[in-house]
Structures are given as C-alpha cells and as structure tokens.
Amino acid sequence: MKRGKLFVQGLYLLLLWSNDPIVAWAAEAFIGTYGINYGRIADNIPSPDEVVTLLRAAKIRNVRIYDADHSVLKAFSGTGLDLVVGLPNGNLKDVNASEDHALDWVKENVQSFLPDTRIRGIAVGNEVLGGSNELWSVLLGAVKNVYNAVKKLQLDDVVQITTAHSSAVFANSYPPSSCKFNDNVDQYMKPLLAFFHEIGSPFCLNAYPFLAYLSDPGNIDVNYALFQKTQGIYDEKNDIHYDNMLDAIIDAAYVALEDAGFKKMEVIVTETGWASKGDSNEAAATVDNARTYNYNLRKRLALRKGTPLRPKYALKAYIFALFNENQKPGPTSERNYGLFKPDGSISYEIGFPALKSSSATSLRVSLKVIQARACFGSNFAVHVASTVILILFSRF
Numbered sequence: 001m002k003r004g005k006l007f008v009q010g011l012y013l014l015l016l017w018s019n020d021p022i023v024a025w026a027a028e029a030f031i032g033t034y035g036i037n038y039g040r041i042a043d044n045i046p047s048p049d050e051v052v053t054l055l056r057a058a059k060i061r062n063v064r065i066y067d068a069d070h071s072v073l074k075a076f077s078g079t080g081l082d083l084v085v086g087l088p089n090g091n092l093k094d095v096n097a098s099e100d101h102a103l104d105w106v107k108e109n110v111q112s113f114l115p116d117t118r119i120r121g122i123a124v125g126n127e128v129l130g131g132s133n134e135l136w137s138v139l140l141g142a143v144k145n146v147y148n149a150v151k152k153l154q155l156d157d158v159v160q161i162t163t164a165h166s167s168a169v170f171a172n173s174y175p176p177s178s179c180k181f182n183d184n185v186d187q188y189m190k191p192l193l194a195f196f197h198e199i200g201s202p203f204c205l206n207a208y209p210f211l212a213y214l215s216d217p218g219n220i221d222v223n224y225a226l227f228q229k230t231q232g233i234y235d236e237k238n239d240i241h242y243d244n245m246l247d248a249i250i251d252a253a254y255v256a257l258e259d260a261g262f263k264k265m266e267v268i269v270t271e272t273g274w275a276s277k278g279d280s281n282e283a284a285a286t287v288d289n290a291r292t293y294n295y296n297l298r299k300r301l302a303l304r305k306g307t308p309l310r311p312k313y314a315l316k317a318y319i320f321a322l323f324n325e326n327q328k329p330g331p332t333s334e335r336n337y338g339l340f341k342p343d344g345s346i347s348y349e350i351g352f353p354a355l356k357s358s359s360a361t362s363l364r365v366s367l368k369v370i371q372a373r374a375c376f377g378s379n380f381a382v383h384v385a386s387t388v389i390l391i392l393f394s395r396f
C-alpha cells in the first residue's frame with residue numbers, strides 16, 4: 001500500500017461461542033486464548049496505525065511481533081492491545097556477552113514505551129534450538145541477561161521472558177507418549193527449562209499440523225490435521241484418544257517436558273496456522289484447507305479447554321499470521337499464511353456462516369462508531385475469543 005489512507009466502511013459484529021470471563025492477569029503475557037502474529041516481512045501491508053484499527057475492530061487483543069519496531073510500538077500506544085516483542089536472533093550474541101547491552105536493549109525497546117504500549121512479553125530469539133547450532137550456546141545467557149535487565153528495571157511483574165521453539169527440538173513425537181527432546185539439544189534445553197521454571201515462564205511452541213501433514217501425507221489423514229471428523233489416533237501407553245493433531249502435538253510437548261523433569265510447565269502455542277497457497281509439492285496448501293483449519297482452530301480455542309493430558313491448562317495459541325508476507329524467502333506456503341489480505345479485507349471466512357459477503361455493503365459504520373464500540377476496558381477481554389467482524393477497507 002503506497003500512500004493510501006484507510007477507512008473502515010463496514011463493520012459486523014457477531015457474538016460467537018463462549019463468554020467466559022478471564023481470570024488471570026498479572027505477569028502473564030497472554031490473556032484469553034486467541035492471539036495473532038503480526039509478521040511484517042512484506043512491502044504491501046497496511047501501516048501500523050491501520051493494523052491497530054483492524055485488530056481493535058476484530059477484537060484480537062494478544063499480538064506478537066518479531067522485533068521491537070518503534071513505529072509499531074508507537075502505533076500500539078494507548079490501544080489496550082497486549083504485545084509480545086521479539087529480540088531477534090541477530091542480537092543474541094551481543095546480549096549474551098554483555099549485561100549492559102541487554103539493559104540498553106530493554107530500556108530502549110521496552111521500558112521507554114511502557115505503560116502506554118502494553119508490552120507484556122519479550123521473546124528472546126526465535127526457534128533457536130531447533131535451528132542451526134551456532135546460537136545454541138548463547139541463548140540461555142541472553143535470556144538471563146534480558147530477564148535480569150527487566151528485573152533491575154522493576155518490570156518483571158509486567159513483562160514475561162520466553163523463547164519459542166519449533167518442533168525440531170523433539171524426537172519421536174508419535175505417538176505423543178513417546179516424545180522426548182532431541183539428544184543434540186538436550187544439554188541446552190534442560191538448563192533453559194530450569195531457568196524458565198524458576199521465573200514462571202511457559203514453554204512456547206510453534207506447532208504446525210500443516211507441516212506435519214506435508215511430511216507424511218501418505219500416512220496422515222488430512223482431516224485429522226484439520227480438526228475434521230476422523231477416527232483419530234489412539235495412544236496406547238497413556239490410554240488417550242486424539243481426534244485432532246494439534247492436541248496430539250501439544251501433548252507430545254508435555255510428555256517431553258515431563259521426561260525432562262518439568263511436569264508442571266505450561267505449553268503455549270506461539271504460532272500455528274495453515275497456508276492458503278503453496279508449491280506443487282505442497283498440495284494441502286489451499287484456501288479451503290486454510291479456512292477449515294483456522295475456522296476449527298478458532299472453535300477449539302473458544303472452548304477454553306485443555307488437552308487430554310493437561311486438561312487444566314486451557315489451550316492458548318497465537319495464529320500465524322495476520323497478513324500474507326510477500327517478501328519471505330522459502331517455499332510459496334511461507335508467503336501465504338495470512339488471515340487478512342494486504343488491503344485489510346479478510347482472506348477467507350473463518351467461522352461466520354451467517355455472514356454473507358453480499359450483506360457486507362448494507363451496513364455502513366463510521367470509524368468513530370467503531371472506535372466507540374471497540375471497548376478496550378476491562379470488559380474487552382471477555383469477548384476476545386468470541387467476537388469477530390468483517391471490515392472492508394478502501395483507499396483514497
């Protein structure tokens with residue numbers, strides 16, 4: 001989008017699913033169960049101010065970004081949106097090596113925006129232990145230095161420190177009861193988990209049934225990956241039946257955590273999603289499948305239920321992602337995870353059967369009305385996972 005100004009033309013609110021009140025508040029980065037990742041590796045997505053309008057109208061309150069871009073942090077000021085910022089992998093060595101640099105980073109990218117911008121977490125590095133091994137030895141030092149900086153600035157009650165893992169950290173995740181951490185990451189993972197246990201942080205997992213399915217389409221029923229009706233799998237050792245793959249992936253993580261000695265650590269899904277377009281070897285990346293996954297995922301999260309193995313931890317997930325990112329490298333699927341198109345319209349309907357696009361133009365609501373209605377007070381969180389809108393944008 002070049003110099004386009006964005007106006008919201010139509011707004012539809014539909015109340016769906018449950019309205020359970022939210023209980024936890026302090027020192028937890030993720031309130032509610034449904035969040036979104038706001039990736040920005042694109043040259044055609046709306047400005048941060050426009051994104052705020054979109055998120056508020058869609059009542060998505062929990063947001064993650066992959067850096068601490070100041071234009072985003074400014075745009076989120078005063079909005080009530082809860083934000084997790086990222087300390088990029090490229091900064092890890094420096095932040096490991098110097099407490100002062102960690103302190104400077106937190107002052108400059110977090111403290112100076114608080115409290116108006118509700119930064120609730122710092123993700124230190126992304127998918128480090130599942131990736132190339134050059135950063136494995138600096139991750140824990142970086143995490144500790146960032147945590148100590150946050151503590152020194154007396155922000156540790158507000159800002160939670162985490163790091164997200166890909167499923168490459170696991171070995172044998174099928175059946176879930178046999179899952180363990182990979183031998184090669186074990187010596188780094190255990191001390192990291194011990195530290196997160198000490199500071200009360202959860203285990204953050206990027207979980208993609210889409211990728212698991214792609215890796216073995218001959219043996220996996222796509223309906224199982226899409227939360228559709230299927231016979232599911234039976235995990236004999238734990239006597240548990242799984243009717244969808246996401247629950248099974250998360251329980252596999254719980255098994256690995258228990259095996260490593262951290263039975264009580266909560267698992268939060270920091271990324272999950274389904275690509276709507278892919279290369280010829282990514283046949284499952286279709287609009288239909290993406291819609292089905294995201295629709296059913298939304299319903300799954302709205303249940304506020306745990307997994308079979310940990311029923312008391314209501315499943316929390318950040319969807320990947322807000323927009324298609326046209327400048328991401330890799331297979332075509334990587335650029336096609338977005339729920340919204342670059343112009344701000346929704347890519348595909350995810351859960352609003354009563355809503356027809358033909359009715360979309362019948363209601364005209366001004367931006368002012370939207371702002372008035374998008375209440376971000378204490379009642380807001382109650383409706384986070386249960387309301388949704390369709391908004392249309394036009395450019396001038």
Ligand SMILES: *[C@@H]1O[C@H](CO)[C@@H](O)[C@H](O)[C@H]1NC(C)=O
Pocket residue numbers: 093096097098137138141
């Ligand atoms: C990480 O930090 C520690 C403590 O300052 C230091 O001893 C170590 O050399 C650092 N590692 C790297 C790769 O910089």
